[in-house]
Amino acid sequence: MDVLHLNFRVLQYCGIWYEYPENLWLVKMVYKTLIVVMLFCFTLSELTELVLNRNNVHDLTECLFLSLTFLTCCFKMINFLCRQEGLNRILNAYRADVFQPKTTEEKQMTTQYQNLISKFFMVYLIMALLSGICLSLIPIISSASNETQFPAKSYQPYNTQDSTLYLITYFHQILSIFFGIFINVSMDMLVCGFIILACCQLDLCCYRISLNKKDTSTNDHVVHHVLIGHAVNRVQSFFIVIIVLLFIFNLIVLCTSLFQIPQKNIMTLEFFTLFVYLVGILFQVYVYCWFGNQLQLKSKTISDAIYESNWPDLTPCKRKDYIFSMFMSQNGFTISFHGQCSLSIKTYVWIVKTSYAVYNLLQNTST
Structure with a gap:
């Protein structure tokens, strides 16, 4: 994969994406089905537990933060698997000849942006894996002798006191958590990666305009x-519904995480897990909004690049081309849902403020 190879490589290992699906198609289809069914069953068990605990604020918030994360993951997978043609159109757009670097300077510029994508991917993945490892270890470290504990609160229609059923359930949750982490991180950074690549292309366009003879x-x-x-x-059309759902669910997750953290002992693994999870959610939303904001700013620099070029020496026909491009760059490129929920720093600040306000409401309700 030539575009965002790291993201698609991880999704390939998770069975969600295959560049050449015709090879060993039966094995790939079975593997994909097993992964999807496993994650959907895990999410369903969490949502069932959530409904059963709806009258208890403390249990409800404890179930919410993880169940909504995996519910978002399920929506991402549905969108990804059902709209493969739309994804291929995005990839083909970034494979256009005009998008490819022509000179050494352009290759260096492109490499810098690709390295930036890889760095953000690895930082986000490490935070998510750290949170997943802590979740997996909590039942082992803090399990009481008279009750069974699992990494995630979920409903099981059988007796988990049986050692065999307990191990099967525990293993199922561990697999679901880590596959969910890899899929979530890859798809989140897929959106950010496409936005970063668009920023790279805007820089390339400005660079070529500045060198125009x-x-x-x-x-x-x-x-x-x-x-x-x-x-x-095309990126907006493919991902915007998922981005809106992600922001809504993350707002709720931020509230519930803030509500749960003060109730945990600061020296326990539960506190550390929730803290890392909260930082990861904040990082996720911030990366979306930051690069969406960068896209808006960089798309407006086209006008500056044209103005600083040697446009007075150009023919009237060529000046008209530049005037059209300057007119197009006035509003900039914005990723939003019909003008709402745009990827910008203002949206990030609004999410943080709103989550804190709802957290205060939860505090008053529980007292």
């Missing part, structure tokens, strides 16, 4: 700019 075609730069806009629109 009198005898070169300005139409190539305008086409490049237009194709970047088309790629961003």
Whole structure:
């Protein structure tokens, strides 16, 4: 995979994505089905437990933060698996010839952005894995002798006191948690990765405009700019519904995590797990909003690059090309849901403020 290879490689290991599905298609289909069924069963058991504990605020908040995370993961998988053609259109957009680096300087610029994507991917994955490892160890370290504990609160329609059933359930939860982590991180950074690549292309476009010679075609730069806009629109069309659901669920998760943390002993593994989980959620939302904000800012720099170029020496026809591009860059590229829930720093601040307000409401309700 030439575009976001790290993300798609992880999704391939998880059975969600295959670049060449026709090879060993039966084995791949069975593996994909097993992973999807496993995660959906785990999520369903968590949601059932959530409904059963709806009258208890403390138990409800304890179930909410993990069940909503996996519910979001299920929505992501449904969107990803049912809209493969849309995803292929996004990939083909980023494979266009005009998007490819032509010179050594452009290759260095592209490499810097690819390294940035890899760094954010690894940081997010490490935080998520650390939280998953802690969740897995909690039943082993703090399990009481007269009751069975699992990494996640979930409903089981059988007696888990039986050692065999307990081990099967425990193993199922461990697998679900770690597969969910890899799929969640890969898909989250897939959105951010496409946005970062769009920022890279905007920098390339500005760089090419700044080097524009009198005898070169300005139409190539305008086409490049237009194709970047088309790629961003395809990313928005494919991911925006999932982004909105993610923000809504993460707002609830932030509230419940803030509510649960003060109730844990600071020296326990439960406190550390919730803290790492909370930091991971904040990091996830921040990365979405930060790079969405960067996309807006960088898309407006096209006008500056044109203004600083040698446009007075160009022919009237070429100036018209640049005027069209400047007009297109005035509003910038924004990823939003019909103008709402846009990826920006303002949205991030709103989510944090709202989650804290709801946290205070939960505190008053529980007292």
